[in-house]
Amino acid sequence: MWSFSQLTDWIDRSLHSVMGDGWALTVEFILIGVAILVAYAVLALFLIYAERKICAFFQCRIGPNRVGKWGIFQSVADMIKILLKELIRIDNSDKFLFRAAAFFVIIGSICTFGAIPFAKGLHAIDFNVGVFYLTAVSSLGVVGILLAGWSSNSKYTMIGAMRSGAQLISYEISAGLSLMTIVILSGTMQLSEIVEQQGQAWFIFKGGLPAVIAFITYLIAGHAETNRGPFDQPEAESELTAGYHTEYSGIQFGFFYLAEYLNAFIIAAIATTMFLGGWQPLHIPGWEGFNRIMDYIPSVIWFFGKTCFCIFLAFWVRWSFPRLRIDQLLSFEWKILMPICLINLILMSVYVIL
Amino acid sequence: MTETTDKTIQAPEYAETERVDGRTVFTVPAERLHDAARYLRDVAGCDFLIDIVGMDWGDSLGAFYHMSPTDRPAEVITLKTATTDRETPHLESVCDVWEVAQTYEREVHDFFGIVFTGNPDMRRLFLRESWQGYPLRKDYDADPALNPLHKESEPLSDMDVVPYFTLEDGRLVGHMRQMYEEDEYIVNFGPQHPAMHGVLHLRVSLDGEVIRSVDPNLGYIHRGIEKMCESYAYPQILHLTERLDYLSGNINRHAFCLCCEKALQIEAPQRAVYVRTIMDELTRIASHLLGWGSMCMDMGSITAFVYGMRDREKVMDIFEDTAGGRLMTSYYTIGGLASDIHPDFCRKVKEFIPYMRKMLREHHMLFTGNPIAAGRMKKTGRLTLDDAISLGATGPSGRASGWSNDIRKIAPYAAYDKVDFEVPMRTGGDTFDRYMVRLDEIEQSLRIIEQLIDNIPEGPYAEKMRPIIKLPEGEYFQRVENARGQFGVHISSRGDKTPYRVKFRSPCLPLVGALKHITPGSKVADLIMIGGSLDYVIPCMDR
Numbered sequence: 001m002w003s004f005s006q007l008t009d010w011i012d013r014s015l016h017s018v019m020g021d022g023w024a025l026t027v028e029f030i031l032i033g034v035a036i037l038v039a040y041a042v043l044a045l046f047l048i049y050a051e052r053k054i055c056a057f058f059q060c061r062i063g064p065n066r067v068g069k070w071g072i073f074q075s076v077a078d079m080i081k082i083l084l085k086e087l088i089r090i091d092n093s094d095k096f097l098f099r100a101a102a103f104f105v106i107i108g109s110i111c112t113f114g115a116i117p118f119a120k121g122l123h124a125i126d127f128n129v130g131v132f133y134l135t136a137v138s139s140l141g142v143v144g145i146l147l148a149g150w151s152s153n154s155k156y157t158m159i160g161a162m163r164s165g166a167q168l169i170s171y172e173i174s175a176g177l178s179l180m181t182i183v184i185l186s187g188t189m190q191l192s193e194i195v196e197q198q199g200q201a202w203f204i205f206k207g208g209l210p211a212v213i214a215f216i217t218y219l220i221a222g223h224a225e226t227n228r229g230p231f232d233q234p235e236a237e238s239e240l241t242a243g244y245h246t247e248y249s250g251i252q253f254g255f256f257y258l259a260e261y262l263n264a265f266i267i268a269a270i271a272t273t274m275f276l277g278g279w280q281p282l283h284i285p286g287w288e289g290f291n292r293i294m295d296y297i298p299s300v301i302w303f304f305g306k307t308c309f310c311i312f313l314a315f316w317v318r319w320s321f322p323r324l325r326i327d328q329l330l331s332f333e334w335k336i337l338m339p340i341c342l343i344n345l346i347l348m349s350v351y352v353i354l
Numbered sequence: 355m356t357e358t359t360d361k362t363i364q365a366p367e368y369a370e371t372e373r374v375d376g377r378t379v380f381t382v383p384a385e386r387l388h389d390a391a392r393y394l395r396d397v398a399g400c401d402f403l404i405d406i407v408g409m410d411w412g413d414s415l416g417a418f419y420h421m422s423p424t425d426r427p428a429e430v431i432t433l434k435t436a437t438t439d440r441e442t443p444h445l446e447s448v449c450d451v452w453e454v455a456q457t458y459e460r461e462v463h464d465f466f467g468i469v470f471t472g473n474p475d476m477r478r479l480f481l482r483e484s485w486q487g488y489p490l491r492k493d494y495d496a497d498p499a500l501n502p503l504h505k506e507s508e509p510l511s512d513m514d515v516v517p518y519f520t521l522e523d524g525r526l527v528g529h530m531r532q533m534y535e536e537d538e539y540i541v542n543f544g545p546q547h548p549a550m551h552g553v554l555h556l557r558v559s560l561d562g563e564v565i566r567s568v569d570p571n572l573g574y575i576h577r578g579i580e581k582m583c584e585s586y587a588y589p590q591i592l593h594l595t596e597r598l599d600y601l602s603g604n605i606n607r608h609a610f611c612l613c614c615e616k617a618l619q620i621e622a623p624q625r626a627v628y629v630r631t632i633m634d635e636l637t638r639i640a641s642h643l644l645g646w647g648s649m650c651m652d653m654g655s656i657t658a659f660v661y662g663m664r665d666r667e668k669v670m671d672i673f674e675d676t677a678g679g680r681l682m683t684s685y686y687t688i689g690g691l692a693s694d695i696h697p698d699f700c701r702k703v704k705e706f707i708p709y710m711r712k713m714l715r716e717h718h719m720l721f722t723g724n725p726i727a728a729g730r731m732k733k734t735g736r737l738t739l740d741d742a743i744s745l746g747a748t749g750p751s752g753r754a755s756g757w758s759n760d761i762r763k764i765a766p767y768a769a770y771d772k773v774d775f776e777v778p779m780r781t782g783g784d785t786f787d788r789y790m791v792r793l794d795e796i797e798q799s800l801r802i803i804e805q806l807i808d809n810i811p812e813g814p815y816a817e818k819m820r821p822i823i824k825l826p827e828g829e830y831f832q833r834v835e836n837a838r839g840q841f842g843v844h845i846s847s848r849g850d851k852t853p854y855r856v857k858f859r860s861p862c863l864p865l866v867g868a869l870k871h872i873t874p875g876s877k878v879a880d881l882i883m884i885g886g887s888l889d890y891v892i893p894c895m896d897r
Contacts, residue, residue: 055657058657059656060664155541159563229654230726233879239881320724321654321727322658322724324730326563327877
């Protein structure tokens with residue numbers, strides 16, 4: 001299977017041949033940063049278009065169909081529009097925190113995005129505590145949401161932010177516990193190692209029932225963390241107009257919007273990495289011929305294919321279910337989901353010991 | 355006690371009794387109004403106050419109180435009272451007898467300046483507090499200099515001071531109280547809000563996520579339709595009726611046509627009667643589909659809203675073929691219809707019936723069985739039977755509480771006595787029951803249409819009417835069942851080509867009172883959902 005490390009090694013060698021070590025490293029950092037930002041923006045545009053199209057099919061509509069063939073450039077046009085929009089100044093808001101909030105949300109999202117192994121050899125941040133890092137930086141977003149709600153000086157945003165705080169902190173526990181289940185199975189927190197271990201069989205097959213339960217609980221908890229329906233109480237448009245980002249306009253609103261879509265992608269990508277083998281192709285032990293054919297499909301396609309499947313599940317749920325009420329949402333987490341996760345953790349430990 | 359023409363109700367001795375327009379009218383002096391109301395409520399069983407119609411007779415101000423006993427719902431009893439004091443007119447409030455009177459009295463106060471002693475809230479209902487004069491009085495000065503166009507919004511603090519009046523030794527004494535305490539957390543829902551179905555302004559006092567109180571602030575789309583009616587000819591008024599509850603435009607128009615036809619003692623040809631009934635039921639289906647969709651959207655399910663709109667479109671197409679209009683069809687006239695039905699009408703309606711049945715199953719699959727939806731709707735926003743009657747919450751909302759109040763059944767008009775249908779009823783009174791009653795009513799409406807569509811009689815579609823219609827002198831009151839409840843038209847005629855006074859009984863105004871009554875204690879999210887389940891239309895209550 002072709003590895004992206006051949007490309008990255010070649011860039012590394014060429015840079016070292018023309019400049020000193022320090023400079024080469026600096027240039028590499030900048031290149032990686034730019035690559036991640038570009039990938040982030042392009043993916044967001046794709047996801048917005050995909051969601052609009054998929055939602056349209058669910059609702060017996062056509063969806064965007066004017067800008068470009070099948071409307072594929074619709075989100076590009078929207079992006080240009082949002083860049084040109086006026087940033088409205090809110091009286092009596094905390095100006096500094098108001099501006100900072102959008103950055104908190106998007107930086108938290110980008111940091112998580114950088115740590116995802118997209119394909120063989122295409123992996124920017126790889127720690128030995130990768131899973132821990134993922135959960136840590138992805139919860140940076142909640143700070144931004146709370147700040148946005150507080151600094152806007154509006155009652156809708158305040159209620160939205162309070163809901164969001166309660167919701168994200170609660171569901172983070174279930175999401176974390178589900179990931180821990182896989183960490184027990186793999187014995188490592190390093191993402192590259194986790195993916196490597198799934199070469200023969202994905203963890204969802206290898207881990208038996210506990211892994212399947214963990215996969216489902218992670219999808220639910222992760223979906224709740226992205227603030228998307230049926231868990232979209234923080235922005236519940238029929239109650240709070242737009243929740244914590246009611247007062248934002250132009251590109252500041254765009255940041256929240258972008259982060260929402262990318263968070264959906266990130267959750268799907270983490271689910272793929274942890275449960276569905278990341279960029280590893282589908283291998284069935286004993287079927288040598290089948291495995292060899294699967295190896296011909298590039299790793300990047302495997303990764304994005306599986307991620308898109310998880311995202312599609314999220315879209316499907318979002319456009320089919322009504323919104324939960326905040327007390328139902330919290331009691332679901334604390335009374336049902338978290339106990340299941342804890343029991344599942346024990347189940348997985350027993351499974352691994354046996 | 356004197357024996358009245360009506361066998362079931364005995365008049366109190368201080369009342370004059372007459373029989374007008376099929377109703378029993380008791381005229382009582384202003385000082386005995388409260389006694390009479392108590393008597394009619396407790397002894398005669400008139401527990402449903404249909405409407406209060408404020409009147410200015412020139413020399414005196416007063417009101418008609420239309421009421422009905424729920425065990426004999428076809429009967430309408432009217433209490434009439436008047437005061438000759440035009441400077442500080444005051445009547446005793448009956449809001450302790452019927453809860454809905456609180457809202458109605460505010461409306462009468464707003465338009466006629468009559469003060470109701472004992473009503474805890476005597477703010478104006480539709481007009482701003484600083485408005486000069488009382489617009490429905492006959493001596494009202496409509497000079498724009500008195501009430502210039504305000505270019506700045508009214509301070510909301512005006513709404514916080516609530517005046518109320520008491521009678522001390524026969525003297526009228528005014529009091530003020532503050533609506534809210536110093537540190538209450540008040541959130542404004544509306545007038546511009548994605549879930550308000552129009553320009554309703556709710557001031558919601560919150561304790562965290564839990565609602566303490568709701569104060570509806572009406573009048574953002576008040577167009578003075580009742581005032582306009584006084585200078586319009588009867589056929590012109592027809593167009594205004596559709597602009598009340600725009601989702602049941604046909605049915606409202608039907609009410610006004612029926613009221614005029616009753617006064618003129620004519621009957622529309624059978625063809626028109628059948629077509630009107632079919633059109634009414636189509637309107638009801640369209641309205642319930644939209645109500646269903648927007649309620650689902652209030653709960654975050656946008657897909658359901660699009661499905662509702664998609665199916666409603668079919669009904670709109672049928673209207674467009676026949677009447678030209680889609681929402682405001684302007685199709686019924688006094689004495690019949692404006693034109694004959696389109697040649698495709700019967701075919702399209704017959705195609706629509708099986709289509710709608712199939713889609714109804716799909717709607718149930720998408721939303722009714724959904725555990726999240728059921729979990730949110732069941733046991734929330736419970737309106738008990740007694741409250742529903744006292745608050746005057748008619749229509750599907752009242753029937754979900756177990757109150758049989760369908761005018762189509764209890765006092766059939768048009769062709770409803772010729773068809774076989776059931777009135778969907780439930781007894782829980784919660785949001786889920788209101789939701790289900792609407793969907794069941796769609797099924798029943800389809801049944802009605804099915805029975806009529808093949809039997810539309812041949813013949814003329816309208817009576818020949820004179821170009822200028824003058825109603826004989828008198829008071830006429832007609833109720834119909836629109837998609838939200840009992841819609842009533844009260845016409846007071848002095849024999850001119852324009853009415854002396856027109857009052858529309860809005861089914862939505864009591865519903866917003868019901869919202870105020872049932873939401874305290876539930877969550878913010880429930881407020882929106884309960885509002886959606888009551889399915890009020892703002893232009894209908896604001897008029």
